[in-house]
Amino acid sequence: MITKLDRALLPRKKFIYHYKNLRWARGRCETYLCFVVKRRVGPDSLSFDFGHLRNRNRCHVELLFLRYIGALCPGLFGYGVTGEKKVSYSITWFCSWSPCANCSFRLAQFLNQTPNLRLRIFVARLYFCDLEDSREREGLRMLKKAGVHITVMSYKDYFYCWQTFVARNQSKFKPWDGLHQNYIRLSRKLNRILQPCETEDLRDAFKLLGL
Numbered sequence: 001m002i003t004k005l006d007r008a009l010l011p012r013k014k015f016i017y018h019y020k021n022l023r024w025a026r027g028r029c030e031t032y033l034c035f036v037v038k039r040r041v042g043p044d045s046l047s048f049d050f051g052h053l054r055n056r057n058r059c060h061v062e063l064l065f066l067r068y069i070g071a072l073c074p075g076l077f078g079y080g081v082t083g084e085k086k087v088s089y090s091i092t093w094f095c096s097w098s099p100c101a102n103c104s105f106r107l108a109q110f111l112n113q114t115p116n117l118r119l120r121i122f123v124a125r126l127y128f129c130d131l132e133d134s135r136e137r138e139g140l141r142m143l144k145k146a147g148v149h150i151t152v153m154s155y156k157d158y159f160y161c162w163q164t165f166v167a168r169n170q171s172k173f174k175p176w177d178g179l180h181q182n183y184i185r186l187s188r189k190l191n192r193i194l195q196p197c198e199t200e201d202l203r204d205a206f207k208l209l210g211l
Contacts, residue, residue, distance in 0.1 A: 008167075009165060009166055009167035010034075010167065011167055012167065012169075015032075015166045016176075018096045019094075019096050019153070019161070020124070020176060021153065021178075021179060021182040021183060021186060022125070022178075022182070023178075023182060023185075028096065030054050030055050030096075031054065031095060031096050031127075032052060032053070032054045032095070033052060033053045033054070033061040033062065033065060033093055033094070033095050033096075034051075034052040034095075034164070034165040035050060035051060035052065035053070035091060035092065035094075036048070036049070036091070036092040036164070037049040037050070037072050037089060037090075038089065038090045038091070039087060039090075040088065049072065050164060050165065052165055053065055060099075060100065060102075060103050061095075062095075062099050062103040062106075062107060065093075073087070073089045073091075074087065075087030076114065077114075086116045088116040089116065089118070090117075090118045090120075091120070092119075092120045092121075092122070093119070093121045093122065094124075094165075095121060095122070095124065096123075096124045096125065097127040098123040098125070098126045098129065098140060099121075099127070099139060099143070100127055100136060100139070101134075101135035101136050101138065101139040102139075103139070104138075104140060104142055104143050105139055105142060107119075107143060107148070108143050108145070111147060112146055118147070119149075120149045120151075121148055121149070122152070122153045122157050123150070123151075123152055123153060123190075125186065126186060126189060129189065129190075129193060137193045140193055141193065141194060150190065150194070151187070151190070152186040152187045153183070154183050155175055155179060158175070158179070159173050
């Protein structure tokens with residue numbers, strides 16, 4: 001559909017290499033993004049599209065996706081007819097890394113301006129989130145405030161990606177040693193990162209009440 005999108009399925013070794021949820025993922029400088037786009041076309045039917053992207057020409061993959069979103073989601077911004085209802089979409093990303101701070105801020109801004117778009121992000125690993133005051137952590141919290149559901153990829157998500165995005169030649173997905181343990185560790189870390197968002201919401205509520 002779009003020549004710049006990687007429409008072919010991912011090779012098995014490439015998927016495992018880039019999506020493996022290692023504690024120390026040295027050498028994995030690219031981010032891969034597998035996506036599913038859904039649009040309701042009737043009371044009982046959905047249109048469905050999928051593919052994958054990676055960083056190109058120093059452009060981060062999240063912003064690259066936004067470049068193509070108009071073609072992937074016809075009617076998302078309307079069709080230029082005054083008063084016409086914009087089409088609603090639900091998009092799911094499976095990313096090898098969580099977004100950097102700049103991509104998170106740009107995504108949050110875009111989503112705040114596009115209320116007819118819902119985004120879910122599943123990540124294999126967390127990008128530069130070790131420091132408590134990192135901008136990447138703040139970026140993830142901004143995405144949550146913008147309505148994005150962010151979670152760490154579990155075995156079930158890896159299995160789905162293997163079935164959907166990988167040239168598997170009928171081979172079965174074989175989890176590596178430590179997949180579940182690293183999923184638990186990363187999930188707890190992500191929950192701690194996103195928790196302050198709820199605390200700040202309580203503080204704002206208290207301020208409104210004059211407490």
